[in-house]
Amino acid sequence: QRVNHKRLRRLLSEHELGLSRQASKHSPSPVQKILGEAAGNLNLVAGQDLGPLEAFSTDFTEVAYAGGDRKAYLMAVVDLESKYVPGWAVGPSANRKLAMRCWEQVREQMAILGESLDEKIIHHDLDSVYTSYRWLHAMLLGDELRVSYSENGAKGNPWIESLWGRTKDEIGSRITEASSLPVLRSVFDERFRYYNQERRHSSIGYIPPREHLGQTLDTLEPEPQIAAAS
Template sequence: MDQHKEERGLNRCLEAIGLPKSTYYYRRSHSDEPSEEEQKLMNCVREIIGEHPGYGYRRILPELEERTSQRVNHKRLRRLLNEHELGLARQASGHRPSPVQEILGDAAGDLNLVADLDPDPLEAFSTDFTELKYAGGSRKAYLMAVVDLGSKYVPGWAVGPSGNRKLAMRCWEQVRERLTSLGEELDEKIIHHDLDSVYTSYRWLRAILFSDEMRISYSENGAKGNPWIESLWGRTKAEIGSRITEASSLPALRTVFDERFRYYNRERRHSSIGQVSPREHLGQTLDVLESEPQIAAAS
């Protein structure tokens, strides 16, 4: 960062390596070596844990203040316990499943709605994230795309530094806009994916189930239960792998995939749909996409 920020700009450097600005400034303002005061404090904490291995931070705190004769903020103590990995071993695994996880657990075995489906075009879609290595393999990004099971058409995609909800919603906004431009209603269509935390999050479920009134389908055996998107990843990386690796920045990588999926949708022949392109398979209804908006590039 220090070598390149003056020439490239701090924001561009942070985006390139996927580092939040808050983390950058935190690291700059905190030395890797603990202070003498902190070392003494942690030695005392270790003594307390050795004598009382069942103590959590609430019981450690008064004991620590009594032994050191100084006030210690509870947030500081919790941070130190985490940083020195002293709190994890004593904490019981009391994680309780979220309501969504409980519902999905109760419905196990019936979550996959597309396993035996022979869908019409634009009836059911598959999606997932895939990791990308670019800048000669030194940097990492994530791609999310949505593919139609019936026509192989890809109505939306997005590239970003993290495979998170923000990237998922960027991709989905593009899907929504493209299908709306085709005059396609989203309600009752199916979106299929794995049980990744993004796809079980409230934000994703609220958008798909309540805003768009679609149906959600889950693969219960990972990639094996989602062959459509895995096939897309395999073909894409095999055909443009060198262009992905050679992309020098995140904007350049986004341009690579904008060009790829335009070609994929309009020109690339697919054996599973009669050796024609998804555009041709769908027919003249895709003429409205002649000037389709480049949401991914703009993002």
């Protein structure tokens, strides 16, 4: 005789019985096994003296817009040394699709800069997107980068956290006031163009990241200097 779950619960309660439940555990993927075996040696950037465009940091951050009623996710990639941001993307979910859209922009910008991605380092946390086959295939096989992981969350990835902090402090009101996702994207497009071309950074001599790259990379022309009015 079939009974529904409500009757079953009532009978179990009356007789002080419990129904044991055991969820099946998923076996770790080959990627998870490899990362587990390499624990303690996953961070390739800690303590390293890296030059411009040699290592990049990335992550997702959640942003509230439309007066705080809607949420979106921003992913950006920042160069550890120069603070240059070669790619960013905004979308409704922090997923592989958004990550690959952001990375495609990085590829295009690096080509414009005349820089190869071979042997560069991409550093991020152990988020499922960054341990997925699609992401790792693109990084390791497609672009031949080296993949680095923070093993203690945000503490091991301060470069992108610093970018998020500055961005939200400086344009937080514009983010909140954006009325739609397309408007929000235009806010970040404007922000990162300004960040790369005009915003001065104390860590690179109080000049913009693009100007710093022009001074330190043989592949780039220095930024033109504007003569001061006499």
